[in-house]
Amino acid sequence: MKLLLENAHIEGIRYYEAYRKNGGYRAVEKALKMTPDELVEEVKKSGLRGRGGAGFPTGMKWSFLAKPEGVPRHLVVNADESEPGTFKDRYLMEFLPHLFIEGMIVSSFALGSNASYVYIRGEYAWIPDILEQAIAEAKANGWLGKNIQGSGFDCEIYVHRGAGAYICGEETALIESLEGKRGNPRIKPPFPAIQGVWMRPTVVNNVETIAAVVPIINMGGEEYGKIGVGRSTGTKLMSACGNLKRPGVYEIPFDLSVEEFIFGDEWCQGIANGKKLKACIPGGSSVPILPANLLLKTAKGETRYMNYESLSDGGFQTGSMLGSGGFIVLDEDQCVVRHTMSLARFYKHESCGQCSPCREGTGWMYRILKKIEYGQGTMADIDLLWDIQRRIEGNTICPLGDAAAWPVAAAIRHFRDEFEWHITHPEESQARNYGLAHYADPLEVVA
Amino acid sequence: MSDNIKVTIDNITIEVPAGTSILEAARKIGGAVAPPTMCYYSHLKGSGGKCRTCLVEVSKGSEKDPRPMPKLVASCRTGVMDGMEVKSITSEKVVDARKGVTEFLLLNHPLDCPVCDQAGECHLQDLGYEHGKEGTRTEFERRTFEPEDIGPYIQLHMNRCIMCFRCVFTAEQLTDYREHGILDRGEHARISTCISKSLEHDFIGNVIDVCPVGALTDKTFRFKQRVWFTKPVDAHRNCTNPNCCGEVRLWMRGDEVFRVTARKDEWGEVAIASNGKPGWICNECRFEKKKTSDWVIEGPSNISRHSVISQGHYNKNVHEPQVELLAEVIGKQPVMKMDIYDVSEVNKPERHLSQIEGPAHSEDFK
Ligand SMILES: Cc1cc2nc3c(=O)[nH]c(=O)nc-3n(C[C@H](O)[C@H](O)[C@H](O)COP(=O)(O)O)c2cc1C
Ligand code: SF4
Ligand code: SF4
Numbered sequence: 001m002k003l004l005l006e007n008a009h010i011e012g013i014r015y016y017e018a019y020r021k022n023g024g025y026r027a028v029e030k031a032l033k034m035t036p037d038e039l040v041e042e043v044k045k046s047g048l049r050g051r052g053g054a055g056f057p058t059g060m061k062w063s064f065l066a067k068p069e070g071v072p073r074h075l076v077v078n079a080d081e082s083e084p085g086t087f088k089d090r091y092l093m094e095f096l097p098h099l100f101i102e103g104m105i106v107s108s109f110a111l112g113s114n115a116s117y118v119y120i121r122g123e124y125a126w127i128p129d130i131l132e133q134a135i136a137e138a139k140a141n142g143w144l145g146k147n148i149q150g151s152g153f154d155c156e157i158y159v160h161r162g163a164g165a166y167i168c169g170e171e172t173a174l175i176e177s178l179e180g181k182r183g184n185p186r187i188k189p190p191f192p193a194i195q196g197v198w199m200r201p202t203v204v205n206n207v208e209t210i211a212a213v214v215p216i217i218n219m220g221g222e223e224y225g226k227i228g229v230g231r232s233t234g235t236k237l238m239s240a241c242g243n244l245k246r247p248g249v250y251e252i253p254f255d256l257s258v259e260e261f262i263f264g265d266e267w268c269q270g271i272a273n274g275k276k277l278k279a280c281i282p283g284g285s286s287v288p289i290l291p292a293n294l295l296l297k298t299a300k301g302e303t304r305y306m307n308y309e310s311l312s313d314g315g316f317q318t319g320s321m322l323g324s325g326g327f328i329v330l331d332e333d334q335c336v337v338r339h340t341m342s343l344a345r346f347y348k349h350e351s352c353g354q355c356s357p358c359r360e361g362t363g364w365m366y367r368i369l370k371k372i373e374y375g376q377g378t379m380a381d382i383d384l385l386w387d388i389q390r391r392i393e394g395n396t397i398c399p400l401g402d403a404a405a406w407p408v409a410a411a412i413r414h415f416r417d418e419f420e421w422h423i424t425h426p427e428e429s430q431a432r433n434y435g436l437a438h439y440a441d442p443l444e445v446v447a
Numbered sequence: 448m449s450d451n452i453k454v455t456i457d458n459i460t461i462e463v464p465a466g467t468s469i470l471e472a473a474r475k476i477g478g479a480v481a482p483p484t485m486c487y488y489s490h491l492k493g494s495g496g497k498c499r500t501c502l503v504e505v506s507k508g509s510e511k512d513p514r515p516m517p518k519l520v521a522s523c524r525t526g527v528m529d530g531m532e533v534k535s536i537t538s539e540k541v542v543d544a545r546k547g548v549t550e551f552l553l554l555n556h557p558l559d560c561p562v563c564d565q566a567g568e569c570h571l572q573d574l575g576y577e578h579g580k581e582g583t584r585t586e587f588e589r590r591t592f593e594p595e596d597i598g599p600y601i602q603l604h605m606n607r608c609i610m611c612f613r614c615v616f617t618a619e620q621l622t623d624y625r626e627h628g629i630l631d632r633g634e635h636a637r638i639s640t641c642i643s644k645s646l647e648h649d650f651i652g653n654v655i656d657v658c659p660v661g662a663l664t665d666k667t668f669r670f671k672q673r674v675w676f677t678k679p680v681d682a683h684r685n686c687t688n689p690n691c692c693g694e695v696r697l698w699m700r701g702d703e704v705f706r707v708t709a710r711k712d713e714w715g716e717v718a719i720a721s722n723g724k725p726g727w728i729c730n731e732c733r734f735e736k737k738k739t740s741d742w743v744i745e746g747p748s749n750i751s752r753h754s755v756i757s758q759g760h761y762n763k764n765v766h767e768p769q770v771e772l773l774a775e776v777i778g779k780q781p782v783m784k785m786d787i788y789d790v791s792e793v794n795k796p797e798r799h800l801s802q803i804e805g806p807a808h809s810e811d812f813k
C-alpha cells in the first residue's frame with residue numbers, strides 16, 4: 001500500500017495541474033473546515049512518528065507547542081537530509097513537491113504558523129527552484145498567501161538554503177542557521193516548542209513527516225493508525241543503497257521483513273553481482289551496523305521486520321534502529337574497518353566543535369581507525385577506541401556525539417575479529433584493502 | 448523564605464532559591480563537591496554547557512518526579528528541582544566522565560606550560576592535576592596554529608584554546624561590538640578576528656581574565672615573569688571610565704608592577720566589586736597604569752582559590768568548608784587541588800609571602 005508515492009509516476013505530477021487533477025489539495029480543503037486543535041488531534045490519533053530519525057510521535061510534539069498570546073509561531077521543515085545513506089526527502093521534494101507543500105499548508109494551519117520555512121541542504125542545489133515553483137503555483141491558485149480559500153488564514157512558505165553542514169540538520173543548529181548565525185546546536189532546555197526561531201515557539205519536522213500529514217487528513221487519523229504494526233503506523237520511505245541489485249527509494253509497509261526487502265523481486269532484488277550479504281546499516285549512518293545473521297533474525301531467532309520496534313529489538317547489543325531510513329548494504333567484499341573509518345571521518349568533519357568530547361573525540365577515533373585500516377594498529381588500539389566512544393556517548397550537547405560513537409561501538413561489537421585481523425595481518429590487510437571474504441558468513445556476536 | 452527548595456548533592460542537603468543551577472547549588476556547599484568548570488562563567492549570560500567538565504549524575508529528578516535522569520547532565524545549565532538528588536564526586540560515572548573530558552581537552556593541547564604565561568593560574572592545569580593522569584594515550588600530531596596578534600594589547604595562542612566561548616560572550620556583553628568569534632568547525636574550529644588586529648575596544652582586555660587557559664595573553668606582560676614569582680596586591684584608583692570599577696590586583700616584584708588584572712573570587716571568576724557589580728576593568732587600568740604611583744595600594748591580596756599562588760599563603764580565606772563532613776559522606780578524604788610542593792621547589796611552604804611587609808624581592812621567592 002502506498003500513501004505517499006502512489007501518484008509519483010503520473011506524468012507531470014510535479015506541476016500543479018496534474019497534481020490537483022489527481023486529488024491534490026483535498027487535504028487543505030478538508031483541513032480549513034476543521035479547527036487547528038482537531039487537526040492536531042487527528043495527527044495524534046494517526047500515531048505518526050517523526051521520520052527524521054528519532055521517531056518522536058508527531059502529534060505529541062505538536063501539542064507541546066507553546067501558544068503565548070501575541071507571539072507568532074513557526075513551522076520549520078527540516079530538509080537538510082545529510083545523513084549518509086539517506087536520500088528519501090530529496091525524492092519527495094523533487095518529484096512530488098506539491099504533496100510536500102500541501103502537507104506544509106495543512107500543518108501550518110494546525111500549528112498557527114503564518115510564516116513557515118523549509119531549510120534545505122545546500123547540496124540539493126536544484127531542488128529549491130522546484131519547490132519555489134510549486135509554491136508560486138500554489139499561491140497563484142489561492143492555496144498560499146493571504147486569506148487562503150476565504151478561510152481567513154494567511155500563510156507564506158520560505159525556502160532557505162543551507163551552506164552544506166550536516167550539523168544544521170540537528171533541529172536547534174538548524175534554527176540558529178536559519179536565523180543567520182553559526183550552526184551550533186543550542187543547549188537544551190529551552191526546547192524549540194517553547195523558544196525556537198527568533199525565540200518564538202517552533203515545531204521542527206522532517207519533510208516526510210510533513211508529507212504524511214496529507215494522507216492522514218485525507219483518510220482520517222484513525223484509519224491511518226490502522227495501517228502498519230504496533231507503534232509503527234502508516235508507511236515509511238526507505239532509501240536503499242550499497243551493494244544492492246536495485247537500490248533506490250521505496251515506500252514500504254511496516255510488516256515487510258528485512259529479508260523480503262533485500263531479496264524480494266518487488267524491492268531491492270538481492271545483492272549485486274551474486275555476492276553474499278555481509279552486514280547492513282538499516283537506518284542511516286548513525287545507527288549501529290548489524291551483521292547478516294542479526295539483521296535478518298533477532299537474537300531470539302524471530303524474523304526481523306522493517307519497523308521501529310523490530311529493528312531495535314535487542315537494543316544496541318543485538319539490534320539497531322530504523323532511524324531515518326537510509327538502508328546501507330555491505331556485501332562480502334566490503335571491509336568493515338575501512339567502512340567504519342569513512343564514517344568516522346565524516347563525523348570528524350561534521351562536528352561543530354562546540355563541546356570537547358565530540359570535537360576532540362571524533363578526530364581521535366578517525367585517526368586510530370585509519371591507523372588500524374592501514375595495518376599500523378595494535379590490539380590496544382581497539383580497546384582505546386572502545387574507551388573513547390564510551391566517553392563520548394551521552395556526554396555531549398547534541399546527538400551528533402552519539403551518532404559518531406554508535407557506529408564505532410557496533411563495528412567493534414560485531415566485527416572485532418575483523419579489526420584484529422587487520423592488526424595480525426598487516427600486509428594482507430594492505431594488499432586487500434577491500435576484501436575479507438572469509439568473514440562474509442555471519443559471525444557470532446562478540447562482546 | 449518560602450520559595451527555597453531542597454537539593455541534595457553528594458549526600459549533603461542544602462536549601463537554594465528556585466531557579467538555581469545545580470552548579471551554583473554545589474558551589475554553595477563548596478570544596479570538592481563543586482564540579483570543575485571550564486566554560487561556565489557566572490557573570491556571562493549564555494555561557495556554559497560546552498566543555499562538559501561539570502557533568503553530574505541526577506539520581507533523583509525531584510520529589511514530584513523521582514525518576515533519575517538517563518544521562519549525565521551539565522550542572523551549569525541544569526536547574527535544581529525540589530527534592531532533587533545529585534551525585535558529583537560520589538558517582539563513579541561522573542568521575543569517569545570527567546577523566547574523559549580532561550583527556551579530550553588535553554588531546555590537542557600543546558602542554559607548553561613551561562613557556563606559558565597562564566601557568567600557575569590555569570584552570571586546565573588544575574583540571575589536569577585533579578582529573579587527569581600522567582602520560583597520554585594519543586600518539587598523533589597535535590593540531591597547531593600560529594600565534595596571532597589580535598589587537599594592540601592581546602596575543603592569541605590558539606593552540607592552547609579550549610573553545611569555551613567565554614571571550615566571545617565577554618566581547619558581546621561588555622563591548623559595543625564584537626570583532627572576534629569562531630571560524631571553521633570541528634577540531635579546526637578556532638577563535639579569530641574578522642579584521643586582524645582589531646580588538647581595541649576599551650573593555651576588551653577582560654577577555655584575558657576570563658580565558659581559563661593561556662590562549663589570550665597580555666602583551667604588556669608576556670614572558671616577563673612567572674606569576675608565582677610576583678606578589679599580588681590589591682589596589683584601586685579613581686578611574687574616569689564610568690564602567691570601570693578601578694579596583695584591581697597588581698602583580699608586583701620589588702617596586703615594579705608587572706601585571707594588572709581584575710580581582711578574582713574562589714572560582715577564578717572576576718570578583719564582585721565594591722559597587723556590587725562584577726569588577727571588570729578597563730584597558731587603561733589594565734595596560735597603561737604600571738607604576739605604583741598610579742595606584743592606592745590596599746595591601747596583599749587574599750587569594751581564595753587553590754592554586755600555585757595560593758600556596759604562597761595568601762589563602763587565609765580559602766573556602767574549604769566541611770572537609771570533615773565531606774570525608775564522612777563520601778567515605779574518603781576529598782581530593783584537594785594540586786599541591787605545588789609535590790612538584791616544585793619554589794616558594795617553600797614555610798614562606799608566608801603575605802606577611803612580608805612591603806614589596807617582595809627575589810630572595811623572598813626562593
Ligand atoms: C546531527 C544531526 C543531524 C540531523 N539531520 C537531520 C536531517 O538531515 N533531516 C531531518 O529531518 N532530521 C535530522 N535530524 C533530526 C532533527 O534534529 C529532528 O529530530 C527532526 O528534524 C525532527 O523531525 P521529525 O520529528 O519529523 O522526525 C538530525 C539530528 C542530528 C542530531
Ligand atoms: S556533539 Fe558535536 S556537533 Fe553536537 S554540539 Fe557537541 S561538538 Fe557540536
Ligand atoms: S581564547 Fe580562551 S576564552 Fe576564548 S574560547 Fe579559547 S579558551 Fe575560551
Ligand code: FES
Pocket residue numbers: 483484485486487495496497498499500501502521522523524
Ligand atoms: S562548565 Fe558546565 S559544561 Fe562547561
